[in-house]
Amino acid sequence: MIVDGRVLREDFVPSEVVHRHDEVNLLSESLEPLLYDRRPDPAFLFGPTGVGKTCIARYTLSQLREQEPSVAVAYVNCWQEYTRFRVLYSLLESIDRTVGVHRSTPKDELFGRLADADDRPIVAILDEVDQLEETAALYDLHRLGHVSLVLIANREEELFASFDDRVRSRLRAGTRVQFDRYGTDELVAILAERASQGLEPGSITEDQLRTIADAASGDARVGIGILRSAARRADRNGDESITDEVVAAAIPDAQSAIRRKTVEGLIEHQRVLYDVIAEAGEIEPGDLYAEYERRVADPKTKRTLRNYLTKMVHYDLIEAEGKRRGRTYQPVGDDDDDDDEDGEEGGEKAGDPGADGADGIDRD
DNA sequence: ATTCCACCGGAATAGCGGGATA
DNA sequence: TATCCCGCTATTCCGGTGGAAT
Numbered sequence: 001m002i003v004d005g006r007v008l009r010e011d012f013v014p015s016e017v018v019h020r021h022d023e024v025n026l027l028s029e030s031l032e033p034l035l036y037d038r039r040p041d042p043a044f045l046f047g048p049t050g051v052g053k054t055c056i057a058r059y060t061l062s063q064l065r066e067q068e069p070s071v072a073v074a075y076v077n078c079w080q081e082y083t084r085f086r087v088l089y090s091l092l093e094s095i096d097r098t099v100g101v102h103r104s105t106p107k108d109e110l111f112g113r114l115a116d117a118d119d120r121p122i123v124a125i126l127d128e129v130d131q132l133e134e135t136a137a138l139y140d141l142h143r144l145g146h147v148s149l150v151l152i153a154n155r156e157e158e159l160f161a162s163f164d165d166r167v168r169s170r171l172r173a174g175t176r177v178q179f180d181r182y183g184t185d186e187l188v189a190i191l192a193e194r195a196s197q198g199l200e201p202g203s204i205t206e207d208q209l210r211t212i213a214d215a216a217s218g219d220a221r222v223g224i225g226i227l228r229s230a231a232r233r234a235d236r237n238g239d240e241s242i243t244d245e246v247v248a249a250a251i252p253d254a255q256s257a258i259r260r261k262t263v264e265g266l267i268e269h270q271r272v273l274y275d276v277i278a279e280a281g282e283i284e285p286g287d288l289y290a291e292y293e294r295r296v297a298d299p300k301t302k303r304t305l306r307n308y309l310t311k312m313v314h315y316d317l318i319e320a321e322g323k324r325r326g327r328t329y330q331p332v333g334d335d336d337d338d339d340d341e342d343g344e345e346g347g348e349k350a351g352d353p354g355a356d357g358a359d360g361i362d363r364d
Numbered sequence: 365a366t367t368c369c370a371c372c373g374g375a376a377t378a379g380c381g382g383g384a385t386a
Numbered sequence: 387t388a389t390c391c392c393g394c395t396a397t398t399c400c401g402g403t404g405g406a407a408t
Contacts, residue, residue: 085393102383103393285371304396306372325370325405 001235001242007198008228010221013058018193019186020056023177027060027150030175034121034148035068042142042149042171046156047179050219053152056179057125061150064123072122079128084137088114091124091147111140118146125150130159138167149174181218188213191223199231204242211244215251225254259332262315270308272296274331277318282330 006012017024023045033040045053061073074094081090088110092098097113114122124141126132130153141147149171153159156176160168182190191209204227212230216223230250234242266274269292276291277283283291293299300308309329312318321328 083393100384103381103391105384105392107392301397302371303373303398307396310373322405324372324403327371 001200001203001239002198002231003200004198005228007194008224008231010224011054012194013055013062014193014197016193017052017056017059018190019182020052020179023052023056023179024060024063026175026177027056028064031060031064031123031148031150034064034071034123037121039121039145040148040175042151042174044156044159044174044176045150045152045179046154046159046176048154048181048219050216050221050223051179051181052220053179054125054127057127057150057152061123061125070120072120073125074122075125075127077127078130078132082131082133084134084140085110087126087132087134087137088140091122091141092117095120095122114147115144118144121146121148123148123150125152127152129153130162132162135163135167138163139170142167142170182220183218184210184213187216187218187220187223190220191227194224194227202241203231203234208242208244208247211247212251216254222254225257226250229253229257259317262317266312266317269296269300269305270312273305273308274312274317277329278331282328284326284328288329 002008007014027043027045030043031040045057047053058075061071065071065073072095074091076087076090078087081087089098089101091114092101092110095117097117101110101113124147126138126149129138129151132138138149138151141149151159151171160171163171188206188209191212192206195204195209208230209227212223212226215226226247227250230242230247233246233250237246239246263271263274272292272295273288276288276295280287280291289302289305292305309318309320313320316332319330319332321330
């Protein structure tokens with residue numbers, strides 16, 4: 001049934017975009033100076049998860065490169081590359097200047113190399129910039145005349161709040177492109193497009209796509225995830241086409257698959273914490289720490305646990321209620337789904353996580 | 365009202381790992 | 387091989403805060 005699995009991946013960039021023409025035009029207009037050897041102002045893409053920000057950025061830049069192949073494009077997901085060093089390194093990677101770079105390379109060597117590589121313009125797409133911990137990296141990049149910035153984040157206010165003054169004032173100018181949630185019809189059109197490219201004709205009905213779009217409530221990433229999961233289920237069953245039952249079964253998959261993948265990415269100590277919280281349903285910090293220390297041979301400090309916990313909250317695995325004394329932790333998405341059906345064949349790597357990150361929690 | 369104290373999270377510091385260099 | 391260097395994680399130290407206890 002599945003003709004082309006790549007199309008069903010979240011990070012697939014379609015050759016034609018559906019329903020985002022205005023946004024594409026805005027972005028490509030703002031990048032236009034690149035065609036005349038000038039540097040554009042930074043561009044900002046704002047909007048919630050799964051509305052196509054990343055996709056449109058990639059699409060627009062690939063279009064631009066067709067016109068102006070000398071432009072180098074670096075895509076950096078700040079969820080994973082959250083230090084100054086790693087961001088700079090990623091940019092160097094995009095222009096193949098990483099040879100001989102290592103951890104002990106002097107501090108400014110990376111920056112120097114980037115500065116030297118000014119023979120052609122570089123566009124840096126920084127996805128999830130609000131996750132960047134060293135915002136000074138933005139200042140660095142802005143100082144480089146041949147580097148243009150495309151910054152992707154959820155909300156403008158929060159993003160600018162995380163900047164320090166220097167960065168904030170430099171980046172105040174720039175083009176803002178706001179993305180809104182997809183309507184059901186738009187989402188159906190997007191899914192139909194993917195289905196027609198990725199599946200045998202007639203595998204899925206319009207009504208079924210509508211069901212999926214409804215369940216995804218405006219989030220294309222979730223919708224595509226459901227579609228993929230449904231197609232895989234049908235494939236395994238050896239069905240000619242996707243049945244309504246399969247669609248229904250696939251809906252919970254999309255959320256739980258993401259969560260499972262994230263949990264798998266946790267390092268052992270984090271997972272123990274997660275297990276304790278999940279088993280308890282709701283637990284106070286003191287009890288949580290105590291239980292953790294009982295289960296683990298060589299416990300980490302409480303302070304470290306707090307770091308783990310905030311990270312897990314960030315990844316949407318757990319929730320923290322209350323700020324200080326009297327806080328409790330609880331798992332997110334509590335009970336439900338457990339029919340487990342992991343059809344994630346190897347080599348599958350999650351596309352970029354949304355604001356609710358999907359992968360790469362461990363950083364060791 | 366006042367004092368306690370459990371808990372959070374920022375900042376500084378130590379220690380680890382691993383490529384480079386001599 | 388021994389040593390240097392540096393990014394990164396965990397740890398130490400600590401100030402702040404607000405609910406609980408008095």
